[in-house]
Amino acid sequence: MQKVIEVQNLTKKFKDLTAVNNLDLNVYRGDIFGFLGPNGAGKSTTIRMLMTLINPTSGTIKIFDKPLKQKRNEILKKVGAIVEKPDFYGYLSAYKNLEILGQISGCDTSNKRIMEILETVGLETRAKSKVKTFSHGMKQRLGLAQALLHDPDLIILDEPTTGLDPQGMKEIRELIIHLAKEKQKTIFLSSHILAEVELVANRMIIINKGTTVVEGTVQDLLNATNLKVTFELDEIERAKKILAETQWQKKIESFGDYQILFLLEKNEIAPLNKFLVEQGILINSIVPKRSLEEYFLHLTEKGA
Amino acid sequence: MYTLVKIELYKIFRKWRTYIGFAAIGVMVPIIQIAMYFEGAHYLEFMTRSFKDSFVFVGNLLNGYLIAYIILGSLTIHIPFLIALVAGDLLAGEATAGTYRMLITRPVSRMKLVFAKFIAGLIYTNLLVLFLAVISLGLGLIIFGVGELIVIKDAIIIFAQNDILWRFIFAYASAALSMSVVLALGFLFSSLVENAIGPIVSTMTVIIIFTIFSAINIDFFRTVKPYLFTNYMSTWRLVFDDPIDYNEIIKNCLILAGHIIGFFGITLFIFKRKDILS
Numbered sequence: 001m002q003k004v005i006e007v008q009n010l011t012k013k014f015k016d017l018t019a020v021n022n023l024d025l026n027v028y029r030g031d032i033f034g035f036l037g038p039n040g041a042g043k044s045t046t047i048r049m050l051m052t053l054i055n056p057t058s059g060t061i062k063i064f065d066k067p068l069k070q071k072r073n074e075i076l077k078k079v080g081a082i083v084e085k086p087d088f089y090g091y092l093s094a095y096k097n098l099e100i101l102g103q104i105s106g107c108d109t110s111n112k113r114i115m116e117i118l119e120t121v122g123l124e125t126r127a128k129s130k131v132k133t134f135s136h137g138m139k140q141r142l143g144l145a146q147a148l149l150h151d152p153d154l155i156i157l158d159e160p161t162t163g164l165d166p167q168g169m170k171e172i173r174e175l176i177i178h179l180a181k182e183k184q185k186t187i188f189l190s191s192h193i194l195a196e197v198e199l200v201a202n203r204m205i206i207i208n209k210g211t212t213v214v215e216g217t218v219q220d221l222l223n224a225t226n227l228k229v230t231f232e233l234d235e236i237e238r239a240k241k242i243l244a245e246t247q248w249q250k251k252i253e254s255f256g257d258y259q260i261l262f263l264l265e266k267n268e269i270a271p272l273n274k275f276l277v278e279q280g281i282l283i284n285s286i287v288p289k290r291s292l293e294e295y296f297l298h299l300t301e302k303g304a
Numbered sequence: 305m306y307t308l309v310k311i312e313l314y315k316i317f318r319k320w321r322t323y324i325g326f327a328a329i330g331v332m333v334p335i336i337q338i339a340m341y342f343e344g345a346h347y348l349e350f351m352t353r354s355f356k357d358s359f360v361f362v363g364n365l366l367n368g369y370l371i372a373y374i375i376l377g378s379l380t381i382h383i384p385f386l387i388a389l390v391a392g393d394l395l396a397g398e399a400t401a402g403t404y405r406m407l408i409t410r411p412v413s414r415m416k417l418v419f420a421k422f423i424a425g426l427i428y429t430n431l432l433v434l435f436l437a438v439i440s441l442g443l444g445l446i447i448f449g450v451g452e453l454i455v456i457k458d459a460i461i462i463f464a465q466n467d468i469l470w471r472f473i474f475a476y477a478s479a480a481l482s483m484s485v486v487l488a489l490g491f492l493f494s495s496l497v498e499n500a501i502g503p504i505v506s507t508m509t510v511i512i513i514f515t516i517f518s519a520i521n522i523d524f525f526r527t528v529k530p531y532l533f534t535n536y537m538s539t540w541r542l543v544f545d546d547p548i549d550y551n552e553i554i555k556n557c558l559i560l561a562g563h564i565i566g567f568f569g570i571t572l573f574i575f576k577r578k579d580i581l582s
Contacts (some may be wrong), residue, residue, distance in 0.1 A: 051409040054579035076411035083409065087402025091318055100311050104410040146406060 001028040003065065004154055004186045005050065010059035012045050012210075019045040021210035022059070027188055027203075032180045034197030034204030034218065035190040036296065042210035043190045044084055047158050050188075051081050063154065077105070080152035082160055086143025090132030094123055094142050097131055098149055107150035114149075121145045122171065136163035144172070148179075155179065156188040161196060169196075176200050194296045198222070206296060214295075228253065228294060229262045229269055231276070232285040236260070242279050248272055258284075308412065308420030309427075316390060316428055325386030325432050333375055333439045337447055340371055344448075351456060367451030368444035369468050373544070375440040380479055380537065383432065384486040384511050390428055391490025392503030394421045395575070399498035399582040408580055418575050422491055422568055429487045433480040441472055455544045463544070475540040478553070481560045482537040486511065488567035495571045498582045533563045 005027035012020040020042040027033045037043050048054045050061060052072055061068040063075045088097045095114055102109035118124045121141040131139065140163050147155055157176070161169040177200055179185040191197050197204055198218060205215040214221060233239055236258060243249055243260075251268070253261040262272065269286065276283060316322050340347065344366040395418070398404045407417060453463040463471070489510060493503035514534035517525050529535050539556040542549060 048580070051405075053405060053408055054581065055577070073411040073413060076409065079409075081409055083405045085402070086406070088406065089315065089318075089401065089403060092315075100314070101406055101410065103307050103311060104407070104412055106411070 003027070004029050004031070004063065005033075005188065006060075006062040006065075007046075007050075008060045010046065010049065010061065011057045012042075012049060012054065013057045019210055020049070020056075023207065023210060023212060025205055025212070025215070027186060029186055030180065030184060031203050032176060032187040032189060032201045034201035035188060035207070036192065036194060036197055036204055037207040037213075038192055038296075041192075041208045043192075043207065044158060045210075046207075047081070047083055047156060047188075047190060050156060051079070051083055052076070053083065077150070078153045079156065080147035080150060080154070081156035081158070082140075082143040082147050083156075083158050085136070085162065086139050086146070088131040088139065088142060088146075091130060093128045093130055094118065094134070094145075095127040097142065098146055101146050102149050105150045117145045117149050120148065120175070137165065137168055140164055141168070144175070152185070154186045154188065156190075158190045159192070160189070161191075173200050194293055222290065226263045226265060227269070227288045227290050229264050229289070230285075230287040231260050231262065231272075231283055232258055232287070233260070233276070233281055233283055234258065235281055239276065239279075239281050242276075242281065246275070248275070305416060305420060305423075308416060309423045312420050312424035313427060316394075316424055319393070321389050321393065322428065324389055325383075326435055328386060329379070329383075329432070329436050329439060332379070333436070334443065336375055336378075337371060337440075337444060340366070340374075341447060344371075351454075365451060365454050366448060367453075368441060368446070368448045369451065369453040369463075369472070371444040371448055372437075372441040372472065373453060373455065375444075376436075376475060376479065376540065379436060379440075380482065380540070381515070383436070383479075383483055385508055386432060387429055387483050387486045388490045388504045388507040388511075391425055391487045392494050392507060393500040394425050394491055395494040395571075396497050396500040396503055397494075399580075400500055402582060404580045404582055414576050415572060418495075418572055422488075422571070425487050425491060426484055429483045430480050433476055433483055436479075437472070437476045453544075457545070461544070461546050463546070471543045474543045478540040478543065478557065481557055481564075482539065485533050485537070485560050485563045485567070488564045488571075492567045492571045492574075495575045495578070533560065536560050 003026050005025065007023060007025045010020055010023040011018065023042070023046060025035075035043055035046070045054065049056050050063070050068070052068065064078060066075055068075055088094075089100070092100070095118070098114050098117065099109045102114070107113075115124060115127065118127050121144050123138065123141050123145065126134070126138065131142065134142065140160065144157070144160060147157070160176075161172050164172060173196075176187055176189065180187050187200075189197060189201060201218050203215075203217050204221065206213045236255065239260065240255065243252065248262070251262045251264055251272075253263050255261075264272065266288075269288065273283060273286060348366050348370075398407060408414065450465055452465055453468045455461045455463070486507065490503055490507040493506045494500070497503060511534060514532040518529055518532055518535045536556040536559050539553060539560070542553050542556070
């Protein structure tokens with residue numbers, strides 16, 4: 001499979017702070033690649049290096065198999081990006097902002113193309129409105145529009161759903177999937193929300209303090225980890241006695257006043273539930289949580 | 305490059321701060337002209353009081369040329385403020401607005417972007433000086449008419465009516481070169497920070513300090529004076545000498561041009577290596 005992004009030993013130091021530390025990552029053609037990490041993990045610094053906004057202290061970046069440092073302009077012609085929160089010339093309209101950015105990129109800035117891209121992100125009715133009147137969510141959509149304007153092969157999105165309402169988030173997710181599946185684009189999606197990446201990505205990496213914590217296909221990472229499932233019930237003592245004599249005993253992690261925490265595989269939840277109900281134990285709720293998610297939340301909390 | 309410059313000019317002229325300079329000149333110059341229309345005779349009498357006993361002045365001495373000369377003399381001190389307003393914003397304004405990220409991730413080299421911004425800034429600067437020329441000389445000639453130009457320096461010099469216009473053209477060109485140095489300095493400061501206020505204030509601070517140093521006639525300041533670019537910003541006045549010291553004018557213009565290239569070169573060096581963190 002062809003590598004679209006190849007990062008080796010990437011390091012960025014700001015005086016005493018090492019923001020990115022010997023990071024390696026590979027993104028392949030057609031990937032929706034989730035780039036995860038808590039706030040301050042080094043995600044934006046990495047993206048800024050990928051987009052040549054900041055210079056790496058050491059390490060190499062290749063995009064489309066070409067060294068970024070030497071072939072910057074050639075590479076960036078085929079890359080669209082949102083880097084952190086998208087900001088525009090507030091005193092100009094959405095249309096004019098796109099026209100200017102398109103002209104700098106040397107791409108098609110015809111009325112048809114700009115309106116088409118504004119329609120894609122749902123801003124066609126606000127084309128002539130000044131950007132300073134836009135909400136954060138609208139700027140986010142316009143950010144996506146400028147990233148797609150020149151029809152890039154690689155799209156780098158840094159927290160693209162920040163500030164969007166649930167409907168907007170769903171639309172962006174659908175658009176990302178559409179771009180990857182229908183238009184064969186490669187997507188590099190940075191986020192600090194595991195669930196968001198899990199819904200769209202096929203491969204992902206989790207970084208913390210500038211280094212890789214875990215990397216692989218989303219499916220492998222999710223399958224590799226058992227679920228922590230909390231069964232909430234009223235008759236805890238009776239349930240303890242019943243479970244003590246069964247195969248489920250060794251799956252118990254801990255007991256609470258009204259909960260039992262099990263470590264289960266996904267396909268074990270329903271049989272356990274059935275067993276308890278058949279024993280006359282009423283289940284109030286079942287809350288599954290993957291250990292990967294726990295791990296990520298742990299990282300996030302530490303990061304915060 | 306043409307497209308980039310066009311875009312930068314569009315951005316400059318879509319900002320209200322750009323028009324502060326034009327508005328200031330558009331208001332100040334007519335006010336000075338109106339005041340001179342009513343009080344000009346007294347001003348001229350004051351100017352020539354020490355020569356009154358030796359010379360008899362005849363003809364229309366309070367004419368458009370004299371008014372334009374006076375205005376040029378006083379405004380070249382203040383126009384740098386107006387230039388700095390735009391120069392300081394050229395790069396730092398992008399950082400403040402967060403638009404660096406959009407701009408620098410385009411497939412255009414930083415060198416080209418900086419160069420386009422600088423060219424656009426130079427065009428603004430020259431347009432401002434041209435506006436000053438049109439409004440002070442053009443309007444002055446309409447209101448006050450033509451005549452001979454009386455210039456008082458170490459001696460009294462009177463230029464014939466047909467010997468003045470070309471001097472003004474060179475004077476405005478020289479003033480534009482001086483103002484371009486201010487632009488280049490403001491542009492340099494603008495590349496160092498991420499807020500436009502700092503470069504505007506810094507540019508003016510440097511000009512004020514250098515102008516004060518240039519004006520104080522004591523040995524220490526006389527020694528450093530040749531190294532201060534503000535010392536060469538009044539080169540336009542040399543065009544109104546008789547005879548004209550062309551060598552001095554060329555030397556001064558080369559020094560000013562050298563400053564422009566130097567400041568721009570440093571800006572380019574800094575900006576090419578700058579980490580965009582805004």
